[in-house]
Amino acid sequence: MDDLDIKILRILQSDCSLTVSEIGKKVGLSSSPCWKRINKLIKDKIIIKQAAILNQKKLGYNLVAFVSIKTANHSEEWLKNFSKKISLMQEVIEFYRMAGDVDYMLKVIVKDIEQYDTFYKKIIETEGLKEVSSRFSMEVIKNDISIPI
Numbered sequence: 001m002d003d004l005d006i007k008i009l010r011i012l013q014s015d016c017s018l019t020v021s022e023i024g025k026k027v028g029l030s031s032s033p034c035w036k037r038i039n040k041l042i043k044d045k046i047i048i049k050q051a052a053i054l055n056q057k058k059l060g061y062n063l064v065a066f067v068s069i070k071t072a073n074h075s076e077e078w079l080k081n082f083s084k085k086i087s088l089m090q091e092v093i094e095f096y097r098m099a100g101d102v103d104y105m106l107k108v109i110v111k112d113i114e115q116y117d118t119f120y121k122k123i124i125e126t127e128g129l130k131e132v133s134s135r136f137s138m139e140v141i142k143n144d145i146s147i148p149i
Contacts, residue, residue, distance in 0.1 A: 001046070004029065006149050008037055009046070013146040016050040053145070061109045063116055064137040068102040073128035082126060091119045102133075 007027045011018065018026075024034035041047045056062075071078070079097075086095055086106065094107035110116045116134075124132055 001041075005037055005041060005046075008034065009041065009147075009149055012038075012047065012050070017052075056109060060111050063110050063112055064140075065106075065108040065110070065116055066135045066137070067106040067108055067123070068098075068131075068133045068135075069104040069106070069123075069129060070101075070131040071103045071128050072130045074103075078128055082128075085126065089119070089122065091115075 004027055008023060011023050011026055020035045020038065021031045023038070024031050027034065029037070038047070056064075071082075082104075083095075086092055086104075091108045091110050092106050093109050094105075096105045097103065098105050108116070108119060110119060120132070120134065123129075
């Protein structure tokens with residue numbers, strides 16, 4: 001990767017709806033070499049997905065919860081089953097295995113506390129959980145998914 005690739009990545013992180021021609025103009029390339037660079041970044045799995053960022057409030061998703069989970073089971077099979085179950089839950093938008101005092105952290109987005117309660121009841125049905133703790137966001141202060149390249 002060189003400086004042009006980094007410039008392209010910064011532009012795509014900011015607005016992935018731009019055409020290859022528009023991106024090329026911003027970095028000083030014609031469309032064809034710009035397109036080749038973007039495709040190489042995709043092939044090399046530097047770019048793994050392009051998506052629209054939606055306004056959660058306008059779509060009625062008014063509650064963000066951070067759920068920390070401690071488990072009594074640390075077997076590979078348990079993790080495989082647990083990961084599959086959690087990954088299928090549409091409310092979970094981020095899912096991490098942690099180091100430290102909790103084993104897993106989820107970022108959950110729902111419309112209201114009633115929908116969260118339904119979600120929570122599904123989570124606690126999971127065998128092998130020792131503790132499930134929820135924290136609710138009061139305000140988003142920074143939400144930037146850009147990698148600082």
